[in-house]
Amino acid sequence: MNAKITATAHYVPERVMTNFELEKLVETSDEWIRTRTGISQRHIAAENEATSDLSTKVANSLLEKRGIPAEEIDIIIVCTVTPDHFAPSTAALVQNNIGATNAWGFDLSGACTGFLYGLETGSKFINSGKYQKVMVIGVDTMSSILDFTDRDTCVLFGDGAGGAILEPTESGSGIFDSILHMDGSGGHFLHVPGGGSRMPATVESVQAKQHYIRQDGKKVFKFAVKGMADVSERILKQNNLTGDDIALFIPHQANKRIIDAAANRCNIPAEKVLINIDFYGNTTAGTIPIGMNEAVEDGRIKDGDIILLAAFGAGFTWGSILMRWDAS
Numbered sequence: 063m064n065a066k067i068t069a070t071a072h073y074v075p076e077r078v079m080t081n082f083e084l085e086k087l088v089e090t091s092d093e094w095i096r097t098r099t100g101i102s103q104r105h106i107a108a109e110n111e112a113t114s115d116l117s118t119k120v121a122n123s124l125l126e127k128r129g130i131p132a133e134e135i136d137i138i139i140v141c142t143v144t145p146d147h148f149a150p151s152t153a154a155l156v157q158n159n160i161g162a163t164n165a166w167g168f169d170l171s172g173a174c175t176g177f178l179y180g181l182e183t184g185s186k187f188i189n190s191g192k193y194q195k196v197m198v199i200g201v202d203t204m205s206s207i208l209d210f211t212d213r214d215t216c217v218l219f220g221d222g223a224g225g226a227i228l229e230p231t232e233s234g235s236g237i238f239d240s241i242l243h244m245d246g247s248g249g250h251f252l253h254v255p256g257g258g259s260r261m262p263a264t265v266e267s268v269q270a271k272q273h274y275i276r277q278d279g280k281k282v283f284k285f286a287v288k289g290m291a292d293v294s295e296r297i298l299k300q301n302n303l304t305g306d307d308i309a310l311f312i313p314h315q316a317n318k319r320i321i322d323a324a325a326n327r328c329n330i331p332a333e334k335v336l337i338n339i340d341f342y343g344n345t346t347a348g349t350i351p352i353g354m355n356e357a358v359e360d361g362r363i364k365d366g367d368i369i370l371l372a373a374f375g376a377g378f379t380w381g382s383i384l385m386r387w388d389a390s
């Protein structure tokens with residue numbers, strides 16, 4: 063029994079921060095950010111807006127689009143590295159906000175690959191035959207861990223959420239292959255040093271800005287290009303597919319140059335590659351479900367289409383998923 067996506071939704075906070083605004087905060091330029099990353103603007107959460115708020119908007123929209131009451135949801139998986147709290151989970155907050163009284167669930171920390179980890183996990187619950195409707199949300203409020211005095215990171219990220227409902231299908235469509243990886247030896251290249259049990263928050267750790275995300279961009283770039291290209295190429299090959307068979311490639315949106323390199327390696331022409339990094343920046347676990355929902359709403363994804371997803375992120379984590387779209 064395959065799992066297929068029967069509804070998609072996304073939400074981004076109202077506030078838009080342009081590259082020109084960042085020029086006033088750090089030594090950077092609109093031209094540098096656009097040419098090195100492809101980003102023109104990003105959305106930033108309001109002061110009273112947290113990850114569960116973004117997720118709840120997506121969850122309610124998913125229910126409305128699917129036309130089902132919240133009681134029908136069996137499991138809620140919230141993929142995020144920026145939860146509201148360590149405890150309770152963001153999934154529990156969403157469950158309560160939408161009134162999913164029959165659901166259980168959990169948060170899943172897979173960074174930029176989070177939504178792919180979530181789809182894989184959710185689809186296995188569907189495969190088991192025990193669960194009928196799994197909600198998977200990819201969401202990050204990156205502004206909550208961004209140091210707006212660090213130009214190496216603050217220009218790259220944004221806030222946003224997207225999600226999907228997974229249900230069983232006997233038609234052979236839906237998710238039909240996945241490759242997922244993790245290599246913890248790359249952890250220190252992209253991390254948040256403080257705030258966990260390794261370095262609990264103290265006045266000193268906060269003053270030393272240990273609770274913000276830090277990265278060695280050059281190193282991450284190198285691994286991301288190789289990781290995303292390898293895993294995209296491999297999943298096509300093992301399914302006897304080529305770039306021509308793919309209707310749409312939805313890659314994680316970290317840097318347009320990383321996306322172009324992966325698409326080139328798989329011979330996927332530019333018109334089949336979803337790129338929305340210009341408007342949102344890198345929303346971490348949010349990028350793929352945001353892109354997927356935009357593509358569904360724009361009619362770029364139709365029933366029968368083969369869709370390739372690929373991501374690379376902190377951990378390191380990376381992977382790819384292939385599905386045949388069948389929303390009917």
Ligand SMILES: CC(C)(COP(=O)(O)OP(=O)(O)OC[C@H]1O[C@@H](n2cnc3c(N)ncnc32)[C@H](O)[C@@H]1OP(=O)(O)O)[C@@H](O)C(=O)NCCC(=O)NCCS
Pocket residue numbers: 089090091094095098099174213214217218252277279280281282283286316317344374375376
């Ligand atoms: C961060 C990233 C955009 C930097 O691009 P790059 O082409 O590697 O740029 P470099 O690091 O070589 O820096 C080039 C120059 O720009 C400078 N620079 C770095 N950030 C800058 C900024 N925001 N504005 C202006 N200049 C900047 C550097 O200091 C360097 O100057 P120098 O040549 O005088 O030393 C790129 O490495 C990247 O996208 N990495 C992956 C990040 C990522 O995806 N993270 C999320 C995980 S998926």
